[in-house]
Amino acid sequence: MSEIILAETAGFCFGVERAVEIAVSALEKGPKPVYTLGPIIHNPQEVQRLEAMGLLMAENLDDIERGTVIIRSHGAQKGVIEMARLKGLNVVDATCPFVNRLKERVETLAGENYQILIVGQADHPEVKAILSFAPADSLVAKSVQELKENPGIKSRVGIVAQTTHALENLQRVASYCVGICKEIKVFRTTCQTTDARRKQVRDMAGKVDVMIVVGGRNSANTARLTEAATEECPRTHQIESAEEIAALGIHPGSKVGVTAGASTPGWVIDDVVGTLKKSPG
Ligand code: SF4
Incomplete structure (x- = not known):
């Protein structure tokens, strides 16, 4: 060429680099076996490299009887960390601090009685984790079109976005909500x-x-x-x-x-x- x-x-971004370093450190320190809940990151080659070092992957806590469980950078659903500790597992939390900040924003909005709208992909593990901390009437939509297809939106809405979602999509959804809601509050939670x-x-x-x-x-x-x-x-x-x-x-x-x-x-x-x-x- x-x-x-x-x-x-x-x-690698900061959060992924940190998660991989935490995984390598957990493999050195134990107690073994060392598991992640779901792939530690969304890259098959790096997951294979870590598996060759001894990292195991479990889909849920039922598959882990002893040792260490690493919470990946996307975070975990509500109750998972507490349940792992109750099982006697060593919990190593590699949740990205920006994902934790998103969770805090959701809790703030819920505390102020806003209906939560997460702009993102409903099937993404980060969104599933965040949604588990939000009230039952919360919504997820990745675009204005998807939001239009959902009749459940209320008049006071607090809007956040999946950290890796496009900022333009958050802006478009917020702009649409200005037109149909009485009050909106928006946190720019997309990762810089x-x-x-x-x-x-x-x-x-x-x-x-x-x-x-x-x-x-x-x-x-x-x-x-x-x-x-x-x-x-x-x-x-x-x-x-x-x-x-x-x-x-x-x-x-x-x-x-x-x-x-x-x-x-x-x-x-x-x-x-x-x-x-x-x-x-
Ligand atoms: S929030 Fe940003 S820094 Fe954290 S894992 Fe996602 S992309 Fe990386």
């Missing part, structure tokens, strides 16, 4: 890391021939980056690893921009960039 540009913001990455990927995607976004297919923030890049560069590809590059059919001489999701480890990004450099052109 004639030119490869790597985004400065590519790769995510906002900065999306801005940088847009700038970069408009200046290259091909954009490559590296990240797990189950990673919400990687999917948001791919969406943002595609708006500026139609030839945007999302891949998980360097093995997928050959099938992309990138023309020799192309200017290629590379970025990566917040859960993509540096060694996977290095592998992608190294493979691109070795490609003909």
